[in-house]
Every structure is written in structure tokens, then in C-alpha cells.
Amino acid sequence: MGRLSLIFLVAVLWPTECAVISTETLGPESCRDFGQGFERAFSIPGEVAILECPLQVHYLFNPAETPYSVTWYDERTGSEITALEQSVMLKKTQVWFFNVTMQQQGKYTCVVRTQSECYKQATGLVVTEMTSEDCERPQRGLQRISAHVNDLLVCPLRKYLKSVDSPSIQWYKNCELLQEDKKFVPNEDMLNIRKVHLDDAGFYTCKMTFRVAGVVREMAETIECEVKDEFLMKPQMIEPVNEIIKVERGSSFRKDCVVVVRGKGIPMVDVIWKVLLGSEEEFISQNTSHRVHQKPMNESRTTDGFLMVRTLSLSAVWEEDFYLNFTCMASSSRGQPSAQISLVPAGASQQYLNQYYFNTNILYQPVHLINMCIFISSETCHS
Ligand SMILES: *[C@@H]1O[C@H](CO)[C@@H](O)[C@H](O)[C@H]1NC(C)=O
Ligand SMILES: *[C@@H]1O[C@H](CO)[C@@H](O)[C@H](O)[C@H]1NC(C)=O
Ligand SMILES: *[C@@H]1O[C@H](CO)[C@@H](O)[C@H](O)[C@H]1NC(C)=O
Ligand SMILES: *[C@@H]1O[C@H](CO)[C@@H](O)[C@H](O)[C@H]1NC(C)=O
Numbered sequence: 001m002g003r004l005s006l007i008f009l010v011a012v013l014w015p016t017e018c019a020v021i022s023t024e025t026l027g028p029e030s031c032r033d034f035g036q037g038f039e040r041a042f043s044i045p046g047e048v049a050i051l052e053c054p055l056q057v058h059y060l061f062n063p064a065e066t067p068y069s070v071t072w073y074d075e076r077t078g079s080e081i082t083a084l085e086q087s088v089m090l091k092k093t094q095v096w097f098f099n100v101t102m103q104q105q106g107k108y109t110c111v112v113r114t115q116s117e118c119y120k121q122a123t124g125l126v127v128t129e130m131t132s133e134d135c136e137r138p139q140r141g142l143q144r145i146s147a148h149v150n151d152l153l154v155c156p157l158r159k160y161l162k163s164v165d166s167p168s169i170q171w172y173k174n175c176e177l178l179q180e181d182k183k184f185v186p187n188e189d190m191l192n193i194r195k196v197h198l199d200d201a202g203f204y205t206c207k208m209t210f211r212v213a214g215v216v217r218e219m220a221e222t223i224e225c226e227v228k229d230e231f232l233m234k235p236q237m238i239e240p241v242n243e244i245i246k247v248e249r250g251s252s253f254r255k256d257c258v259v260v261v262r263g264k265g266i267p268m269v270d271v272i273w274k275v276l277l278g279s280e281e282e283f284i285s286q287n288t289s290h291r292v293h294q295k296p297m298n299e300s301r302t303t304d305g306f307l308m309v310r311t312l313s314l315s316a317v318w319e320e321d322f323y324l325n326f327t328c329m330a331s332s333s334r335g336q337p338s339a340q341i342s343l344v345p346a347g348a349s350q351q352y353l354n355q356y357y358f359n360t361n362i363l364y365q366p367v368h369l370i371n372m373c374i375f376i377s378s379e380t381c382h383s
Contacts, residue, residue: 055120237338
């Protein structure tokens with residue numbers, strides 16, 4: 001602590017002593033300057049505004065092990081912000097303005113000091129009078145939701161929920177308070193919108209009320225909501241369907257993995273073949289000159305969506321390929337359906353196959369059993 005206050009003393013004395021050569025008033029010149037941060041806080045006179053220190057201290061040092069202090073300076077006056085000022089509070093890495101005024105708009109610098117280092121970065125507070133009659137605020141963030149499905153908006157104030165006492169959030173569309181109905185389900189920091197329609201686009205405001213020193217205060221943010229007329233269903237695996245396939249040793253073999261994605265938009269789906277070798281999963285080579293490889297994925301449009309095909313190819317089936325599980329997987333943000341095939345020698349006995357099926361309790365549904373039965377050996381099925 002003694003060292004820290006010494007640094008601080010130097011910081012205070014420095015400008016006076018070196019007034020001729022330096023106009024630095026924000027602390028020691030050794031402070032590493034990170035310029036101005038990208039984030040700014042937007043507020044309206046009378047509301048609460050919170051400025052967050054833009055320095056990402058965990059990239060600079062380990063905040064759990066290194067003691068550090070945070071101070072703030074008003075760039076216009078160069079003076080340190082203290083909690084002595086009315087309607088200002090310092091809280092960890094934040095400055096709170098309880099009753100923002102137009103005069104408080106400006107640039108503020110956050111200085112973080114450890115015993116041996118000092119860093120600084122500026123951030124801005126933008127205060128604008130409310131002018132719109134529609135209760136929409138002058139500054140707002142954009143959020144996009146998808147038509148035809150249920151979707152949600154997220155209140156940007158959620159990042160402050162942990163810092164305030166007894167917060168509660170209300171949602172508005174334009175000036176109208178939203179209550180739970182067939183369309184909207186406000187759920188704290190989220191607003192669920194059922195079966196999104198193009199008309200649901202517009203301005204939504206979330207207002208957070210909370211207590212500070214026994215007084216109820218509020219903050220709000222407006223979201224400009226855009227509705228995109230695109231939606232994509234979960235990828236669906238058409239082929240394979242957990243099959244056991246009889247092949248002759250030495251013959252060539254190909255199997256298509258077929259995946260459909262219904263809807264409009266850009267499907268971010270990757271279809272790949274892999275194989276389980278012992279306990280290791282390995283991707284099948286994409287080098288088409290390898291004996292066992294997978295072809296490039298072929299994506300095409302259909303009337304109601306997209307079709308993806310990826311072919312597994314064995315130029316010659318070897319003994320070592322039998323009884324392996326070749327799995328095709330479609331990976332996407334909406335799930336990862338997969339299915340597998342297993343190759344068995346053309347002469348494999350029915351006894352083995354039965355054993356194989358009934359050991360694999362959940363994977364093989366009865367309906368598949370029927371299909372596969374026809375596929376594998378029509379005689380056994382008919383008897
Ligand atoms: C905020 O400050 C203004 C101007 O000083 C004052 O008129 C107003 O009552 C204050 N609002 C609150 C909620 O304290
Ligand atoms: C594909 O495999 C062949 C044979 O192993 C090798 O010579 C060739 O360099 C590989 N090609 C690529 C692109 O890796
Ligand atoms: C990809 O699939 C389309 C539609 O099935 C087909 O017409 C086309 O030939 C395929 N392309 C390749 C490279 O396999
Ligand atoms: C292949 O998958 C089936 C079903 O999951 C499993 O019972 C069998 O042990 C697997 N075989 C190998 C070689 O991993």
C-alpha cells in the first residue's frame with residue numbers, strides 16, 4: 001500500500017515539477033496507454049448510466065493474484081473522479097452516474113495500477129435528450145430474429161443485473177408495456193416472441209428498475225428489431241439408417257450419406273464420415289487416392305431446402321474393414337444427427353447378425369430391422 005501511495009504521490013507531483021515538458025495530468029507517463037475503447041455508454045438525462053473500464057485486466061495480469069486499484073479521470077478537466085461528488089459512485093471497475101446530466105457527457109479515462117505497472121484507456125459517455133414521441137431512444141442496438149419460428153430478444157442491460165439490487169425488467173414495444181399473451185412472453189432479461197411475423201419488426205425497449213441506497217432508479221435500452229425471412233430446420237439424416245451391409249471381400253464399395261435441411265437461408269452444415277478404431281474416432285481421409293476415402297460434400301438446392309450428399313468410398317474392401325462402424329455425422333448449430341453402417345462378409349451367418357442386432361438395443365429400431373432384413377437376406381425374412 002505504501003508503494004502504491006508513493007506512486008500516486010509521484011503521479012500528483014509529476015505534472016507540477018515537469019510542467020514545462022509535460023502536460024500529462026492523468027498519472028505517471030509510464031502508464032501504458034490503450035487509447036480509446038470501442039464501447040460507449042448511452043444515456044438520457046435523469047437516468048442512471050454506468051461506465052465500465054474498457055481495460056481487459058485479465059489480459060494484462062492475473063487479477064486474482066495481483067492487487068490493483070482503479071481510478072477514473074474526467075478528460076475535460078483532468079481531475080480524478082471521486083465518490084465525494086454527488087450522484088457519482090465508484091464500484092469495482094465501474095463508475096455510476098445516478099442522475100445523468102447533459103454536462104456529464106464526455107470522455108473518461110480509466111487507470112489501472114498494480115504495484116509495478118500502470119495502464120489506461122478512455123471510454124465515452126453519450127447523453128442525448130429523448131426526442132421521439134414513440135418512446136424509442138436516440139441510440140439503439142440492432143437484433144435480428146427469424147420469421148416463422150419462435151425467437152427472442154435479449155435486453156442489453158442484462159450485464160448489469162448482478163451489480164444492482166432487486167432489479168426488475170419490463171419490456172415495451174414502442175410505448176406499450178408488453179404483458180404475457182399469445183404473442184409475447186417477457187421473461188426477465190429476455191423477450192420471447194412466438195411464431196415471429198414480419199410485422200414484429202420495430203423498436204423494443206427494456207427498462208430495468210432497481211434500488212440504489214433505498215431509492216428506485218431506472219435504466220433503459222432500445223433494440224431495433226429486424227425480422228429476417230429465413231429459417232432453417234434441424235438437419236435430418238435420410239441415409240444411412242444404422243445398416244449392416246454384406247459385401248464381398250476385394251470388391252469396391254460406396255455409400256452415400258444423405259442429409260436434408262429444410263428452410264431458407266444459408267445452411268452451415270458439414271457432413272463427414274468417420275470411423276471408430278478401437279476407442280479412437282478417426283475422420284475418413286479426404287484424399288481420393290486413398291483406398292478408404294470420402295468424396296467432397298455435394299450441396300444442392302431442393303424445392304423446400306437443401307440436400308447434402310457425401311459419399312464414402314472403398315476402392316477394395318479388406319478384411320480389416322469388416323465389423324467396423326463407419327459413422328456419418330451432420331454437424332450444425334442446431335444439432336448433430338448421425339447414423340452408421342457396418343460391413344460384414346457376404347458369407348456371414350445369420351446367427352452373427354442376429355446377435356449383432358439384439359446387442360445393440362437402442363440403436364436399431366424395429367422399423368429399421370424390417371428394412372434391413374429385406375436388404376440383407378430375403379429368405380430368412382420370408383421363412
Ligand atoms: C436529477 O437532477 C435534476 C437536475 O439537478 C433534478 O431536477 C432531478 O430532480 C434529479 N432527478 C432525480 C431522480 O434525482
Ligand atoms: C494423397 O495421397 C497420395 C498417396 O498417399 C499422396 O501421394 C498425395 O500426396 C496425397 N495428396 C494430398 C493432397 O495429400
Ligand atoms: C451434386 O449433386 C447434384 C444433384 O444431385 C448432381 O447433379 C451433381 O452432379 C453432383 N455433383 C457432384 C460433383 O457429384
Ligand atoms: C459398432 O456399434 C455397435 C452399436 O453401437 C456396437 O455394439 C459395436 O460394438 C460397435 N463395434 C465396434 C467395432 O466398435
